[in-house]
Amino acid sequence: MSSTSAAPAAKPPMREALVAAAFQLFLERGYEQTTVDDIVALAGVGRRSFFRYFPSKEDVVFPDHERCLADMTAFLATDDEEHEPVRRVCDAARLVLGMYAENPSFSVQRYRLTKQVPGLRAYELSVVWRYERALAGYLRDRFADRPDGTLRADVVAAAVVAAHNNALRSWLRSDGLGDAGAALDHALGHVQKTFGRAAGPASAPTRIGPLPTGRPEDVVVLVSRRDAPLWRVVQELEAARGRT
Amino acid sequence: MSSTSAAPAAKPPMREALVAAAFQLFLERGYEQTTVDDIVALAGVGRRSFFRYFPSKEDVVFPDHERCLADMTAFLATDDEEHEPVRRVCDAARLVLGMYAENPSFSVQRYRLTKQVPGLRAYELSVVWRYERALAGYLRDRFADRPDGTLRADVVAAAVVAAHNNALRSWLRSDGLGDAGAALDHALGHVQKTFGRAAGPASAPTRIGPLPTGRPEDVVVLVSRRDAPLWRVVQELEAARGRT
DNA sequence: GGGACGTATGGCACTCAGTGCAGTCCGAGT
DNA sequence: ACTCGGACTGCACTGAGTGCCATACGTCCC
Numbered sequence: 001m002s003s004t005s006a007a008p009a010a011k012p013p014m015r016e017a018l019v020a021a022a023f024q025l026f027l028e029r030g031y032e033q034t035t036v037d038d039i040v041a042l043a044g045v046g047r048r049s050f051f052r053y054f055p056s057k058e059d060v061v062f063p064d065h066e067r068c069l070a071d072m073t074a075f076l077a078t079d080d081e082e083h084e085p086v087r088r089v090c091d092a093a094r095l096v097l098g099m100y101a102e103n104p105s106f107s108v109q110r111y112r113l114t115k116q117v118p119g120l121r122a123y124e125l126s127v128v129w130r131y132e133r134a135l136a137g138y139l140r141d142r143f144a145d146r147p148d149g150t151l152r153a154d155v156v157a158a159a160v161v162a163a164h165n166n167a168l169r170s171w172l173r174s175d176g177l178g179d180a181g182a183a184l185d186h187a188l189g190h191v192q193k194t195f196g197r198a199a200g201p202a203s204a205p206t207r208i209g210p211l212p213t214g215r216p217e218d219v220v221v222l223v224s225r226r227d228a229p230l231w232r233v234v235q236e237l238e239a240a241r242g243r244t
Numbered sequence: 245m246s247s248t249s250a251a252p253a254a255k256p257p258m259r260e261a262l263v264a265a266a267f268q269l270f271l272e273r274g275y276e277q278t279t280v281d282d283i284v285a286l287a288g289v290g291r292r293s294f295f296r297y298f299p300s301k302e303d304v305v306f307p308d309h310e311r312c313l314a315d316m317t318a319f320l321a322t323d324d325e326e327h328e329p330v331r332r333v334c335d336a337a338r339l340v341l342g343m344y345a346e347n348p349s350f351s352v353q354r355y356r357l358t359k360q361v362p363g364l365r366a367y368e369l370s371v372v373w374r375y376e377r378a379l380a381g382y383l384r385d386r387f388a389d390r391p392d393g394t395l396r397a398d399v400v401a402a403a404v405v406a407a408h409n410n411a412l413r414s415w416l417r418s419d420g421l422g423d424a425g426a427a428l429d430h431a432l433g434h435v436q437k438t439f440g441r442a443a444g445p446a447s448a449p450t451r452i453g454p455l456p457t458g459r460p461e462d463v464v465v466l467v468s469r470r471d472a473p474l475w476r477v478v479q480e481l482e483a484a485r486g487r488t
Numbered sequence: 489g490g491g492a493c494g495t496a497t498g499g500c501a502c503t504c505a506g507t508g509c510a511g512t513c514c515g516a517g518t
Numbered sequence: 519a520c521t522c523g524g525a526c527t528g529c530a531c532t533g534a535g536t537g538c539c540a541t542a543c544g545t546c547c548c
Contacts, residue, residue, distance in 0.1 A: 014526090047528085048507095048527060048528075051506065051507080052525085052526085055506090056505080118370075121373075122366050122367070122369070123366070125366070126369055129369050148434060150410065151407065151434060154406045154407070155403045155406045155438075157406070158402040158403055161402065162399045162401070162402030163395065163398070163399055166394065166398045187395055191399065258497090279533060280534070280535090281533085289497080289498085290498040290499070291499085292498060292500095293497060293498075295535065296496085301533095301534070301535090
């Protein structure tokens with residue numbers, strides 16, 4: 001009972017051997033030109049063992065996403081409600097980028113593979129989708145009381161993921177040389193500026209507020225939008241004045 | 245030369261027959277429990293013909309997405325630069341919903357399938373991804389001069405897709421009974437309010453005088469007096485809003 | 489009418505991913 | 519030494535997807 005149940009400290013070397021053999025072959029002759037038999041032959045293990053460590057051939061390309069997804073779920077679960085929600089999901093996205101930044105060369109190699117193999121691109125999309133649903137689930141929970149809570153949660157989660165991917169891909173295209181963290185901070189900064197803090201940025205300008213009382217000759221300033229009912233009323237008033 | 249080159253008017257019935265046979269079997273015994281041999285046996289055609297019409301078993305579930313994607317690409321390509329970009333991609337999203345709304349029952353059946361078959365979900369993600377890239381490509385072009393153009397384009401495209409999916413899924417969950425268009429307009433309205441015309445320089449407050457034209461989402465400032473007709477209209481609007 | 493031709497279809501054999509099952513090997517506990 | 523459990527291997531099987539060739543049908547041309 002020493003190290004098997006508590007922590008996965010004793011990692012089987014076979015898993016790493018399979019990943020290494022797979023990437024060697026993928027890089028030298030391409031993903032689709034490499035069969036699972038080739039991989040297990042190079043790694044010197046039985047074919048059946050491959051599928052015990054990786055449910056599919058595609059999984060060997062993303063060996064650590066499952067762990068990262070679990071980390072993110074745990075990160076969002078341990079929330080003391082003290083954090084601003086948008087800020088919180090941005091931090092969760094930083095967690096993912098951290099995983100990529102752990103092995104820059106590996107991430108760059110994988111990026112080149114996924115860029116040109118449709119099957120791998122589809123697989124990556126389903127992984128990203130699970131990240132996005134985790135973020136959206138957290139936000140739906142935090143926005144439960146707001147009017148369009150689930151809609152807003154979905155949109156914010158999608159925006160965070162898009163910003164993350166934008167920064168990540170530009171870093172990967174630079175062969176992992178640039179500052180990934182800075183690029184991500186910049187991208188997420190935009191998202192936080194648009195969504196962070198307060199309810200809808202749209203409701204603020206249209207809101208007129210509690211009607212104050214005062215002298216009839218007081219001058220009042222109204223803020224409206226051209227698509228708000230108030231503006232249409234103004235147009236009618238103006239049209240009526242033009243006719244007289 | 246009559247109808248083969250101009251328009252795809254003479255659609256082969258085999259394609260429809262395969263789709264019908266496939267869905268019949270998918271619904272009565274499940275997607276993974278149905279083999280391609282089962283489908284072609286029911287349709288009474290050869291196995292090889294199936295793969296001539298559908299590159300993979302998954303494609304038979306989404307028979308019209310390829311056409312819809314082409315429509316969207318064409319819609320975005322024929323842009324006279326007169327439209328507001330965010331508004332334009334929202335309209336493109338409405339195009340996609342239109343395809344779903346053409347066959348409500350078919351869309352609902354497909355939704356139930358994709359919801360519970362991981363392989364189909366992954367396929368759908370890759371389709372949605374292509375829509376999103378089409379939108380983002382258009383926006384990247386329109387935002388080319390802005391400072392963070394590509395980032396903004398990616399985020400807006402993701403937000404539009406998320407809003408579209410939110411509305412679409414809630415409509416599908418209602419078994420296609422609700423008003424899909426209204427739900428989508430509501431969702432996209434949020435996105436347009438957050439992103440539409442936000443980066444432009446704040447315009448100076450407009451005096452009422454001669455009514456200026458402008459974009460619907462512009463913020464306008466009105467100056468009035470408490471004894472003027474405008475203020476009384478505002479009071480009525482507020483009272484009406486308080487009642488609802 | 490008959491032959492040449494392009495196209496749509498069917499049949500067959502093949503590769504390869506993925507699974508189920510049975511057997512083997514090895515280390516730990518008693 | 520015996521056993522028990524887990525890791526590993528081999529083998530046979532299903533099913534998706536592909537390449538190749540044969541066949542049928544309509545068309546055009548002579």
